[in-house]
Amino acid sequence: MRKLSRLRRRKITAPALLLLALVIVGNAYAFIGATVTTPGATASNARSTMVTEGREIFLRGCSSCHGLNAEGGGVAPSLVGVGAASVDFQVGTGRMPMADMSVQAIRKPSRYTAAETAALAEYVASLAPGPAIPGAAQLTFERDGNTAEGGELFRTNCAMCHNAAGQGGALTQGKQAPSLMGVEPRHIYEAMITGPQSMPVFGDKAITPQEKLSIIKWIKSVENEKGLGGASLGKVGPVTEGLMGWVGGIGLLIAISVWLATKSR
Amino acid sequence: MKPARERVAGSVANFVDERVGAAKFLKKNLNKVFPDHWSFMLGEIALYSFIILLLSGTFLTFWFVPSQEELIYNGSYVPLKGIQMSAAYASTLDISFDIRGGMLMRQVHHWAALLFLAAMVAHLMRVFFTGAFRKPRELNWILGVGLLTLGIVEGFLGYSLPDDLLSGTGIRIAEAILQAIPVVGTYAAFFAFGGAFPGLVFIPRIYTVHVLLIPGIILGLITVHLMLVWYQKHTQYPGPGRTEKNVVGYPLMPVYMAKAGGFFFIVFGVTAFLGAVASINPIWVFGPYTPTQISAGSQPDWYMGWLDGLVRMSPPLESYIFNHTISWNILIPGLIVPGIMFTGMALWPFIEAWATGDKREHNLLDRPRNAPTRTAVGVMSLTFTVVALINGGNDIIATHFSFTINQIMWATRISIFVLPPLSYVITKRICLALQRADRDLVLHGRETGRLVMLPHGEFVEIHEELSPEEAWTRTSHEQLAPIPAAGIDANGVRANGVLKDRIRARISKGILQEQIAKPTAKEKLELGDGHH
Amino acid sequence: MSNTELEPLKDPGLPAHAHRKADHDEVAAKRAERQVSILFLLSAAGTILFIYSYIWIAQDIYVYLPVIGTTNAHQLFLGLGLAFSLFFIGAGAVHWAKTLMPDQEVIAQRHEMRSSDEDRAGFIATVKENGASAGLGRRTLIKRTLGLSLGLVGLSPLLLLRDLGPLPSDDLTKTSWAEGVHLVTDPGNRRLRPEDLEIGAVAHVLPEMKHPEHRKLDDIAKDALLLIRIRPEEFRLDAEKLSWTYQGIIAFSKICSHMGCAVALYEQQTKHLLCPCHQSTFDVPTGAKVIFGPAARPLPQLAIKVNAEGFLVAAAPFNQPVGPSFWERRK
Incomplete structure (x- = not known):
């Protein structure tokens, strides 16, 4: 793995170096320009600094696939207009950058710090308007969500891919809908509004923001649900139950039968 | 003066005997002999699971409301509070969360159902592979096939009753199968559901079928099944002192009673243990049924899984004849193939008797290796079913073992044709190899691993001769000769043979010709005392 | 070969009882x-x-x-x-x-199941005698009429089952969709406008009802719909079916044409719909054509349009029955 990523880094070293020079020049210019045209606008300054940082990170880590201006390439989609939410989801859940060119990106520890992710998101958001990262004020699912309503919405809109208990499920050609256990509420929200990878987009009219909070609250309630009838057997339905019945049930009883039918000495 | 206890027992016995004359019957039957073997307990597991099902099921009926009337749930399971659902689903939630021991009994009931079916299948395999179905027990075999069929239907109905998302999906598929039957299908479906799917009457109807009709029939058939076992006496494995004419084992009283009775409690205990520690059919996770919802990884219970697997792998075939639709993609995997399998299974004893020409009574079991063709047919059918079963869980297998659904689907589509014949051939070879090994063992004894040097310098391994008991167990079976082709007289001149007879002769040759001749007493004698 | 050569090994008999x-x-x-x-x-x-x-x-x-x-x-x-x-x-x-209980194995003898020839002969004689005394052989009229009535008596219970359900009539071919019926979200019952769906978005919808709380499962089982929006240029549909879409929004029956499960598993990138029950895969741009699995027919497509107020409504009823096939279904 490490070798692979090193290789990738090496592959992008040349263009990256070249671009770094450009970036530095560009940045310096932008900085000077900013100070000249809008003196004292610190908030917008901070933002433009983040955009600049984000662009740097982007050029180092993402541009080899997504293109120098995030316009997309042969293997990766354009990021123009995907919005900050999409970046926060993809990078924050470790899906991007991808480990390899498999059928889909999977959740893994993020390679970037929160600050770096935020900068990246800010940069991509600066390219064209798109869904923003939901803030804490928006993610009030504990207060505004309704678990039962969320369950109903989940079963209609999500369960066919993610399974009725959010355990994940199979899609076509080896793709999977991931398990939703242990996913940050923010990331769940972002996934619904951005439709990452195979997942469709659930707009705010199809599922209102309040309904989205209900869904999150329901997922969290499933996540925190303790065993009610013993070991859960993976919550994937009758397959594991059947296996258990044969191995733990008939298997055990056959073992006992052998004991029963053996002559005592 | 007798002790008080004995006096009471005596007067009770007297009361009963004076009215039904039980003493004569019991005197004869308390000494009834039952052979002991672990594989003879499989049928008992099925019987005991059925009793557990009756007991736990009765408990569940006290609270279960078999109705599809909609209501708003207001029980103690918070994530479903305020949701519209059927009374059947709500009452199942109540049993699970608001009645002490209700969850346990639900889980015991469901585990017992899985065990009931699994034990029946295991019992069936034992009976098949040992040839216990042969004359005079063909009728009991057919009863057994009937019981298995009823058990599958009964299990499916039970799975359907709680009206959760999973069971509703199952009913939906069952309705589609009904609807696919040519000519009468649509009517059958409308009659069964009281109109269009899902209607309001299906669950109340199948409830009656599930708790009364089918268990009643099963109970009746089990009674006949056991009476026949009792009357015909149990089969036994070959061994020293065991013949077609006797039965060696323990008397009913006390050993068999204690073991069989004790085993009932063991089976119940194991089922209760499963019900205590392992969650089964967590309906609160699935939610109430509505036709617009579905969960990834929707599966039937394992005994229906092979059918679902067949349906999944079916090619998309549908034909239109005179403005009518025939759904081969449902009919073939859902009705035709299982119909052929179960009919073939029920008729197998007669097919085998016809093909081998063996119409005699058999009370000694076959060792599976000594009936290679039968064993191979059994393994072939099992392979077929297991391949289908694997495809029935293809989505779960795909996500847990990093395959794609499409890969598994194609692998099983091919395997369902390739693996069964292959397993037939391999099984037959293995059986013959085991026969050969038996022959070698009987003639040359067991390799001990001890080497000795002979006076002239040659090294030989000491072979330990089998005990006469072991040698007998390995040689007591009969080896039938193939049926001679009809119409060939002593001089080998072919007369105008009837085609049917010729086919039969050919089949019997296929079944019986390939045998490793078992050692005879003469061969054994000639080889001496195993100095090799 | 003589018989002595083929003589099998000797049965050593039941081994001596070993005490515990x-x-x-x-x-x-x-x-x-x-x-x-x-x-x-x-x-x-x-x-x-x-x-x-x-x-x-x-x-x-x-x-x-x-x-x-x-x-x-x-x-x-x-x-x-x-x-x-x-x-x-x-x-x-x-x-x-x-x-602790006696573990000495005992031997009991078996008897052939077949009755002795005497018993068989006696049985046959009894049957014949008793049959003759009842006149079974002679009174053919009685025999025939009895056969007739016994045959007919079986019809009564069959007929009794008739009222189990109504005749199918057009129940399987009709849904609640008709021209002008609003598409509303499931759950939520909110009307939808085309701009509510971005490209790559889906919405699960049902026909609007005055009292949605009284919506029957029977209706949901036929009415459930999936709205999908893709780029209009990606459609590969004939002119008629293309006219049933609206700016890239296409509506399919959610009830699988195979066995009626809810086909709702939409992959935004590949634009495939997968049924989780039996893995039939439908291709959205070509009008839900089956590209994998056991389903034999595409999912029925509902014609949609936008009404004067800008809401999505059905443009016409389904032009074919939704859900699994049945005998009376026409091509």
Whole structure:
């Protein structure tokens, strides 16, 4: 793995170096320009600094696939207009950058710090308007969500891919809908509004923001649900139950039968 | 003066005997002999699971409301509070969360159902592979096939009753199968559901079928099944002192009673243990049924899984004849193939008797290796079913073992044709190899691993001769000769043979010709005392 | 070959009975007795655990156990109590039978199932005699009429089943969709505008009803719809079907054309719809054509349009029955 990523880094070293020079020049210019045209606008300054940082990170880590201006390439989609939410989801859940060119990106520890992710998101958001990262004020699912309503919405809109208990499920050609256990509420929200990878987009009219909070609250309630009838057997339905019945049930009883039918000495 | 206890027992016995004359019957039957073997307990597991099902099921009926009337749930399971659902689903939630021991009994009931079916299948395999179905027990075999069929239907109905998302999906598929039957299908479906799917009457109807009709029939058939076992006496494995004419084992009283009775409690205990520690059919996770919802990884219970697997792998075939639709993609995997399998299974004893020409009574079991063709047919059918079963869980297998659904689907589509014949051939070879090994063992004894040097310098391994008991167990079976082709007289001149007879002769040759001749007493004698 | 050459090995007969330790060793017998009693006592302890759990363990207490995880204590200990109380009775009884009850195998003789020739002859004679005395052979008119009535009597119970359900009529071909019916979200019952769906978005919809709380499952089972929006240029549809879409929004029946499960699993990138029941895969841009799996027909497409107020409505009813095939279905 490490070798692979090193290789990738090496592959992008040349263009990256070249671009770094450009970036530095560009940045310096932008900085000077900013100070000249809008003196004292610190908030917008901070933002433009983040955009600049984000662009740097982007050029180092993402541009080899997504293109120098995030316009997309042969293997990766354009990021123009995907919005900050999409970046926060993809990078924050470790899906991007991808480990390899498999059928889909999977959740893994993020390679970037929160600050770096935020900068990246800010940069991509600066390219064209798109869904923003939901803030804490928006993610009030504990207060505004309704678990039962969320369950109903989940079963209609999500369960066919993610399974009725959010355990994940199979899609076509080896793709999977991931398990939703242990996913940050923010990331769940972002996934619904951005439709990452195979997942469709659930707009705010199809599922209102309040309904989205209900869904999150329901997922969290499933996540925190303790065993009610013993070991859960993976919550994937009758397959594991059947296996258990044969191995733990008939298997055990056959073992006992052998004991029963053996002559005592 | 007798002790008080004995006096009471005596007067009770007297009361009963004076009215039904039980003493004569019991005197004869308390000494009834039952052979002991672990594989003879499989049928008992099925019987005991059925009793557990009756007991736990009765408990569940006290609270279960078999109705599809909609209501708003207001029980103690918070994530479903305020949701519209059927009374059947709500009452199942109540049993699970608001009645002490209700969850346990639900889980015991469901585990017992899985065990009931699994034990029946295991019992069936034992009976098949040992040839216990042969004359005079063909009728009991057919009863057994009937019981298995009823058990599958009964299990499916039970799975359907709680009206959760999973069971509703199952009913939906069952309705589609009904609807696919040519000519009468649509009517059958409308009659069964009281109109269009899902209607309001299906669950109340199948409830009656599930708790009364089918268990009643099963109970009746089990009674006949056991009476026949009792009357015909149990089969036994070959061994020293065991013949077609006797039965060696323990008397009913006390050993068999204690073991069989004790085993009932063991089976119940194991089922209760499963019900205590392992969650089964967590309906609160699935939610109430509505036709617009579905969960990834929707599966039937394992005994229906092979059918679902067949349906999944079916090619998309549908034909239109005179403005009518025939759904081969449902009919073939859902009705035709299982119909052929179960009919073939029920008729197998007669097919085998016809093909081998063996119409005699058999009370000694076959060792599976000594009936290679039968064993191979059994393994072939099992392979077929297991391949289908694997495809029935293809989505779960795909996500847990990093395959794609499409890969598994194609692998099983091919395997369902390739693996069964292959397993037939391999099984037959293995059986013959085991026969050969038996022959070698009987003639040359067991390799001990001890080497000795002979006076002239040659090294030989000491072979330990089998005990006469072991040698007998390995040689007591009969080896039938193939049926001679009809119409060939002593001089080998072919007369105008009837085609049917010729086919039969050919089949019997296929079944019986390939045998490793078992050692005879003469061969054994000639080889001496195993100095090799 | 003579018969002596083929003579099999000799049956050595039932091996001599080997005595168990407990049969002659009083110490061993005592030990076995103690073991059996301990097993029975364990069962009693199980019952006590059961009673204790039923009465004193509250239903909202959870315990952590390795392998099982955190689980409800009431249910767990109730079950373990029951399991122990039953299992150890059985284990005790079996151990008792194995160690202390007589273990001498006995031999009983079998008899052929076939009745003796005498009995058979007697049976046949009785049947013939009794049959003759009843006049079965002679009174053919009685025989025939009896046969007729017995045959007919079976019709009554069959006829009684007639009212189990109505005749299908056009129930399977009709849905609630008609021109102008609003598409509303499921759940939520909110009307939708085209701009509510971005490219790559889906919405699960039902026809609008005056009293959505009275919506019947029978109707949902036919009406459920999936709205999908893709780029209009990606459609590869004939002119008619293309006219049923609206700016890249296409509506399919959610009820699988194979066995009626909800086909709702939409992959935004590949634009495939997958049915989780039997894995039929439908291709959205070509009008839900089947590209994998057992389904034989595309999902029926509903014609949609936008009404004067800008809401999405049905442009026409379905032009074919939704859901699984049936005999009367026309191509």
